[in-house]
Amino acid sequence: MKFLIFFLFTAFISLAYSQFVDVNKQLLWEISGNGLKEKSYLFGTLHSNDKRIFDLSDSVYYALDRANLIILEADIFELFKDIDSREDLPNTLYDKDGKAYTASEIASRTTYGDENGMPQFIDAALEEYCHNANKKFFALEDVKDQLNLGAKLNFTKRIFINDAFNDFSNQKLIELYLKGDITAIERFIRANLASDKNQFTALITDRNNKMAHKLDSLLRKKDSFFCAIGSGHLAGSEGVINLLRTRGYHLRPILWSRSENKTLAKKKFNSFRSYTFNDLTSGLNANFHGKPFVEKNSDGSLSLIYREYGQGNSYIIDIVPNDSTLSFEQIATIYIASPPDINFNKKILDDGTLLFEGLSDTYPEGLNWVRIIFSEKHFAVLKTYGGNKFMHSDRPKKFFDNVWFE
Numbered sequence: 001m002k003f004l005i006f007f008l009f010t011a012f013i014s015l016a017y018s019q020f021v022d023v024n025k026q027l028l029w030e031i032s033g034n035g036l037k038e039k040s041y042l043f044g045t046l047h048s049n050d051k052r053i054f055d056l057s058d059s060v061y062y063a064l065d066r067a068n069l070i071i072l073e074a075d076i077f078e079l080f081k082d083i084d085s086r087e088d089l090p091n092t093l094y095d096k097d098g099k100a101y102t103a104s105e106i107a108s109r110t111t112y113g114d115e116n117g118m119p120q121f122i123d124a125a126l127e128e129y130c131h132n133a134n135k136k137f138f139a140l141e142d143v144k145d146q147l148n149l150g151a152k153l154n155f156t157k158r159i160f161i162n163d164a165f166n167d168f169s170n171q172k173l174i175e176l177y178l179k180g181d182i183t184a185i186e187r188f189i190r191a192n193l194a195s196d197k198n199q200f201t202a203l204i205t206d207r208n209n210k211m212a213h214k215l216d217s218l219l220r221k222k223d224s225f226f227c228a229i230g231s232g233h234l235a236g237s238e239g240v241i242n243l244l245r246t247r248g249y250h251l252r253p254i255l256w257s258r259s260e261n262k263t264l265a266k267k268k269f270n271s272f273r274s275y276t277f278n279d280l281t282s283g284l285n286a287n288f289h290g291k292p293f294v295e296k297n298s299d300g301s302l303s304l305i306y307r308e309y310g311q312g313n314s315y316i317i318d319i320v321p322n323d324s325t326l327s328f329e330q331i332a333t334i335y336i337a338s339p340p341d342i343n344f345n346k347k348i349l350d351d352g353t354l355l356f357e358g359l360s361d362t363y364p365e366g367l368n369w370v371r372i373i374f375s376e377k378h379f380a381v382l383k384t385y386g387g388n389k390f391m392h393s394d395r396p397k398k399f400f401d402n403v404w405f406e
Contacts, residue, residue, distance in 0.1 A: 020257065020258045021255065021256070021257040021258075022180065022256040022257070023255065023256075024179065024180060024181070025057075025179065025180025025253075025256035026180050026181070026182050026253040027043060027044045027057075027177075027180045027182065027231060027256070028041060028042075028043050028044075028057060028059055028060055028063065028253065028254040028256070029041065029042040029043070029234075029241060029251045029252065029253055029254065030251065030252050030253075030254055031219065031244065031249050031250070031251055032249070032250045032252075033248060033249045033250035034219065034247070034248045034249050036219060036222065036249075037222060038222065038223075038224035039066075039224065040067070040219060040224050040225045040226070040227070041063040041067065041225070041226045041227065041254075042215075042227050042229070042234070042240065042241070042244075042251065043060060043063070043226065043227065043228045043229075044177075044182055044185075044228075044229065044230065044231030044232075044233070044234045045122050045123050045126075045228050045229065045230055045231060046122065046173070046174065046177040046230070046231060047112060047121050047122075047123060047230065048112055048113055048117070048121055048122065048174065048310075049110075049112050049113035049114075049117035049118040049119070049120060049121045049122070049309075049310025049311065050113055050117055050118075050174055051116075051117055051118055052174075052178055053122055053174070053177060053178065054118055054122060054125070055258070056258075057254070057255075057256040057257055057258060058257055058258055058259050058263050058265070058266065059254045059255065059256070059257065061263060061265035061266040061268075061269050062263070062265045063226050063254075064126075064129065064226050064265070064269060065265040065268055065269070066224060066226075067135065067224055067225050067226035068135065068136060068223055068224050068225065069135065069136045069137070069138060069218070069223050069224070069225040069226070070126065070127070070129070070130035070135050070136070070137050070138075070225070070226050070227075070228075071137075071138045071139075071140060071215070071218070071225050071226065071227035071228070072123055072126065072127055072137075072138075072139055072140070072227075072228055072229070073123070073139070073140050073141055073211070073228075073229050073230065074139050074140070074141045074142070074143070074145075074146055075127070075137070075139040075142075075143075076123060076124045076127050076309070077124070077127060077290075077291070077293055077307075078143065078293065079143055079146055080307065080309060081293040081305055081307070083307070083309075084307075084312065084314065084364070084365070085110040085111040085112060085307070085309045085310075085312045086108055086109075086110055086312035086386070086387060087108070087109045087110055087111065087312075088108060088109065089366040089367075090106075090108055090366070090367070090386075090387055090388035090390075090391050104388050104389060104392040105389070106388045106389070107387065107388065107389055108311075108312060108386075108387030108388045108389070108390075110309070110310065110311060110312040110387070111309070111312075112309055112310050113310050113311075114311075114387075115311045115312070115386075115387040115388070115389045115390065117310050117311065118310050118311075119289065119308035119310050119311050119313065120290075120308055120309055120310045121309055121310045122228075123228060124309050124310070125310075126228050127290075128289065128290035128291070129269060129272055131275060131290060131291035132272035132273070132274065132275050132290060132291070133268075133272045138218070138225075140210070140211045140214050140215075140227075140229070141207070141210070141211075145210075149202065149203070149207075172188065173185070173188060176188060177231060180256060182231050182234045182235040182239075183235045183236070185231050185232050185234075185235065186232055186234070186235040186236045186239060189204065189232045190204075190236075204232060204233065204238070205238050207233065208233050208238055208239060208240050208243060209238075209243065211229060211233065211240055212240050212243035212244055212247070215227060215240070215244065216244065216247050216249075219249065273289065274287055274288070274289060275287070275288050275289070275290050275291045275292070276288075277291075277292055277294075277304060279302065279319060281302075282302075282319050282375065282377070282378040282380075282405065283375060283378075283405050283406040284317070284319055284375075284378070284380055284403070284404070284405055284406075285403070285404055285405075285406060286304065286317055286402065286403040287402035287403070288304075288306045288315060289306070289308070290306060291306075292304040292305055292306040292315075292317075293305045293306070299320075300320075300321050301318050301319060301320040301321070302318070302319040303316065303317070303318050303319075304316065304317040304318075304319075308386070311386060311387055311390065312386050312387045312390075313384070313385070313386030313387065313390050313395075314365070314383075314384060314385055314386060315383075315384045315399055316382075316383045316384070317380055317381070317382050317383075317403065318380065318381040318383075319378055319379075319380050320378060320379055320380070320381065321377065321378055322374070322376075322377055322378060322379055328354060328356070328374060328379075329346075329356075331356075331372065331379060332344055332346075332356035332372055335360075335370060335372055335381045336356065336357075336358050336360045336370045336372070337360045337361055337362050338358055338359065338360060338361070339359060339360075339361045339367070342358065342359055343358065344356050344357060344358025344359075344360075344370075345357055345358055353373060353374075353404070353405075354373070354374050355371055355372060355373045355374075356371070356372045357369070357370060357371035357372070357400070358370060360383070365383075365385050366385065367385065367391060368383050368384060368385035369383070369384050369385065369391070369396040369397075369400075370382065370383050371400045371403075373403070373404070373405060374405075375405035378405070380403065380405070382399070382400050382403055384396045384399055384400075
């Protein structure tokens, strides 16, 4: 009775201060009990960049802000660092000076949606927030686990996984997710995998057990966390919620509500929208939307790779020691593979910075925008490419303008 009164009181307060309340949505769960002093949270995601699924509850932002540790199924940026999520290459139109026409409205499709959606699919956006906010990060599955899963599934099954979990066009799954009906999501997945029980076991059941075991181990360390996994892993007798309950934890759904005005937690979340990389050796500074993957190459160069998997855009910087045997123009000719009848441009900025930039056509990226800047001992090759709308926008230039040598 006391719990009912408390629940009704909480609902009343939420209604009084919120623009929207959905009492049926069960995507966010509080974890307590078993001697825990701090509450942790379990959140169900959908691997999509559909803007509607980013309309999060105030409680999600609050839980993210409170957590010391962010947990995901995998380290997305490491796992997919070499993956181009575009499903087709854009047919970029450009004029004789190599400048793209800016009037294209065609949105390119990606593995996780299309260019009309958010830059990242939601799991990647949460990892991006984690790095930008300087929170601790933990992946429940490593790259080896993911590769082993792929090896267990044949080609046809992998196609289904792409369609059922990553395909923006699967409206049924998106509709279930927007309702927050995790039981229906679990049944939907089970029904679609009914032709092969081993497939459901490998894709869902076995992974649920491993994830629940690792979450139990982390909870015993008494570190408050926010864990986001695919919503298909939550419900059912073999779901992560029930598996944690059998280990003695209390899990309850958190009321889904959104305030008319932005809460402090949401404002803090939105404030972590950029990541500044500084290379002490070369003096290069670069602003990305999230933490880039850093790769040291055998030739002494350094590569920074950042990708937006939802929209299919890539941002790459190669920092290279200067070659005194080559002129600046020769270096530009090597790194900018201009299409026929198109020339790259040479510019000197107001601060005296020398740069070359233009449209380049390379395999397998296709058309990409390139800018090269120089310092006394290094030069940096800035390359960006993406979907049709991206290539016709001013976003490549905005990225270029936020990279400089000190």
